Amino acid sequence: MNDQNDALDQALTKLDDRIEPQRDLWPGIEAKISERKGGFWQWRVAASVFAASVLVGLLIIPPDDATTTVASAVPEADEELFRYSGLDAEFVRVHQRSLDELADHLADLQPATREVVIANLKIIRASIAEINEAIEREPNNVELRQLLRMAYEQELAIVNGFRRSAPTLERTTT
Amino acid sequence: MLLTMSAERQEDTAQDDVALAASGDTRAYERLYRTHVPHIYALYLRMTANRAEAEDATQDAFVQAWRKIDSFRGDSRFSSWLHRIAVNVVLGRMRSRKREMERMRLVDPETQTATPAEHDISDLERAIAGLPERARQVFVLAGVYGYTHEQVAEALDVAVGTCKAHLHRARQMLAEQLEATT
Structure with a gap:
């Protein structure tokens, strides 16, 4: 048995610690890390633009369309838009109900507040559409899906935030 | 002495390439890949006994290492750091494969x-x-x-x-x- 072990140990010392793959694996790696890098930066840029646009919308965007009717100003929570978000049905239901309530009572908001709400919802909905398009190009991009969920949560937060500005809304939901 | 200096120069070059790769330079990362791939592939071929799986795992390991390269602080050699990632990657893949085979009620690997x-x-x-x-x-x-x-x-x-x-x-x-x- 000792002879066997000696032979094994002897053979082990001759094992080559370098074996070249039979094909060049770099192109596959490069494709993945380039995709990853692109996705990462797209996410960072999209997140920055998104955050900045919400801020700008809240602070300085003036009423952009005085003729916009109140009823059509609030976007509908199109179920199709949710398809990539991974948000559960309960969130979608609450989201839709909040938008419906806002649409019903938007006229009760002060004019300036109303215009800010409308402008911000437009910005967020445009961001959501862009993120959905990006996900169609990169279906496995986890960051984009996270960004999409953030966008919906932000939209709901804005709707709920402005509900506090509308006494009618407060009454109807409490 | 000549050999020692050569090894030091190689390590310096590797450190430069690691820093460049961490800043997003894929050409530098390709140089690191070319240097280290025979070691990682040898490990994988022995661990998996399957050429296709060894190739896939090798690609996976280098993608994972690229994603984590920011966390490499230079406390150890890059080759040691990469080897640890490689071992974790291949064991993770083998565990997943085993679970998948068990789920599909195939033979026990x-x-x-x-x-x-x-x-x-x-x-x-x-x-x-x-x-x-x-x-x-x-x-x-x-x-x-x-x-x-x-x-x-x-x-x-x-x-x-x-x-x-x-x-x-x-x-x-x-x-x-x-x-x-x-």
């Missing part, structure tokens, strides 16, 4: 005869490829690459005693196999 690697290999390489999967994992990590039983046990999520038993069994099988071929 532990008792499945491994496919000998498809390259020009020695009798010992062929014998290692023929070991049961867990015994092969333990033998390659502890017997070939020098990991301690504690490290291997932690990586494989088994008891140290189990690890030692697998190594003993693997060495016995390999020794007998080698004697039979000589």
Whole structure:
């Protein structure tokens, strides 16, 4: 048995610690890390633009369309838009109900507040559409899906935030 | 002395390439890949005994390392850092594959005869490829690459005693196999 072990140990010392793959694996790696890098930066840029646009919308965007009717100003929570978000049905239901309530009572908001709400919802909905398009190009991009969920949560937060500005809304939901 | 300086220069170059890669330079990362891929591929070929799986795992390891390269602080050699990532990647892949096979009610990979690697290999390489999967994992990590039983046990999520038993069994099988071929 000792002879066997000696032979094994002897053979082990001759094992080559370098074996070249039979094909060049770099192109596959490069494709993945380039995709990853692109996705990462797209996410960072999209997140920055998104955050900045919400801020700008809240602070300085003036009423952009005085003729916009109140009823059509609030976007509908199109179920199709949710398809990539991974948000559960309960969130979608609450989201839709909040938008419906806002649409019903938007006229009760002060004019300036109303215009800010409308402008911000437009910005967020445009961001959501862009993120959905990006996900169609990169279906496995986890960051984009996270960004999409953030966008919906932000939209709901804005709707709920402005509900506090509308006494009618407060009454109807409490 | 010449050899020492050459090794130092190589390490300096590697550190430069690591820094460049961490800043997003894929050309620098390709140089690191070219330097280290034979070591990682050798590990994987021995661990998996399957060329296609070894190739996929190699790509996976270098993608994972690229994603984590920001966390490399230079406390250890880049090759050691990469090796640790590589071991985690291949064990993760093997665990996933085992779970998948169990879910599909296929044969237990532990008792499945491994496919000998498809390259020009020695009798010992062929014998290692023929070991049961867990015994092969333990033998390659502890017997070939020098990991301690504690490290291997932690990586494989088994008891140290189990690890030692697998190594003993693997060495016995390999020794007998080698004697039979000589």
